[in-house]
Amino acid sequence: LVKMAYLERLNNASEVVFEVEKSLQLQQGLQPLPFPGMDKTGSAMCTFYRVSTCRLGTLCPLRHVSGDKSIVCKHWLRGLCKKGDQCEFLHEYDVSKMPECFFYSKYNACSNKECPFRHIDPESKLKDCPWYDRGFCRHGPHCKNRHRRRVMCLSFLNGFCPDGPKCLRSHPNFDLPNADISAQRKQAANYIVCHNCGEVGHKVSSCPNLTSGEALHSNLPPFGRNFQAAPSDQTRRPLQEVTCYKCGDKGHYANKCSRGTFAFLAPTAALSHEARLKDEHLAHATHANVHHQRLAGRRAGEMKR
Incomplete structure (x- = not known):
């Protein structure tokens, strides 16, 4: 009787909700x-x-x-x-939701004995070929999907299988499989027509018949929606009017400059050869005057002694 009364009290206490539980x-x-x-x-x-x-x-x-x-x-x-x-x-x-191990997936081996990532069998990642399950696959043994031989269920072929998806035999699907995405991309690439040469399969930016200069301008993106391309008959300026921004001289572009990348930092970069010789002569004369003044000062000090 005491046990029964104790159990009844426990059953009644299970319905009690404390304030702490409500707060949580x-x-x-x-x-x-x-x-x-x-x-x-x-x-x-x-x-x-x-x-x-x-x-x-x-x-x-x-x-x-x-x-x-x-x-x-x-x-x-x-x-x-x-x-x-x-x-x-x-x-x-969560061990079951860990990402796949890179080394095991690529090299089929992992030297880390305590590797936290999942080691998935490569064969388990292969999908069954839907065309082979339907009856015929044109790729044969070179198919990237798995060709697995299974015995068809006679009950399913007759119209009804009581085991349903738990049946140990194959239930074929006679619907046409979805086309491969990579095949669709290859087929879509065949409809691309180049506006330069008129050939099928590539765009103007990757046309092999373009020169290096034309290919460079064809890869540049348009600026804004109302962008208007320059007319094709536009000619470049002559080299005599072109000024190199690296050295400051005229007659060549910066990419053809032979003075180097940091030629503009030199203070005498734009001076002529005569001006440079004149500066060197003045510097030599100044150095000689300073040397003579030092010698004169030393002689004057020796005479006083």
Whole structure:
């Protein structure tokens, strides 16, 4: 009897809700963050964010996690992710949602015995060929998808299979598979016509019949919506009127300048050869005068002694 009474009291106590539990459910007493973008790795998940009723927004101290994130952020694992709740990857350590190991996927081997990333078997990533399942694949053994021989279900061919998707035999699909995206791109490239040579398969920017200068101007993007191209009969200025912005001389462009990139820094870059010789002669004369004055000063000091 004592046990029965004790169990009845326990059953009645299960319906009791404490004030602390109500405060936790309603998230009462939460203080907003001083500024958005702070690290909330060790915080719990916000229950109001799931129903889009969080009043604190980006200043909420709890994590705002959406359910469509299926891969763990590799930068968050190293503590380098700066996106916070705005990151499109999951900020939670889950072994089943870890990204794929790069070395195992490329080299089929990983030397790290404690590798935190997933090691997926390459054969498990192969998809069944829809054309082979339908009856015939034109690529044969060179097909990139998997050709798996299976026994067809006679009940499904007759019209109804009681096992449904749990059937151990194959249920063929007679609908035409979707075309490959890469094949569609190749087919679309065949309709591109070059406006320069008229050939099919490439644009003007990659036309092999263009000269180097024409190819450079063809790669330049237009400026604004009302851009009007220059007329084709426009001619360049003669070289005698062209001034090099590197050395200041006329007669050549800057890309053909033989004085180097920093020729404009030299103070005598634009001077003629005679002017440079004159400057050198004046500098030599000044140096000689200073030397004679020093010698005269030394002799005068020796005479006083």
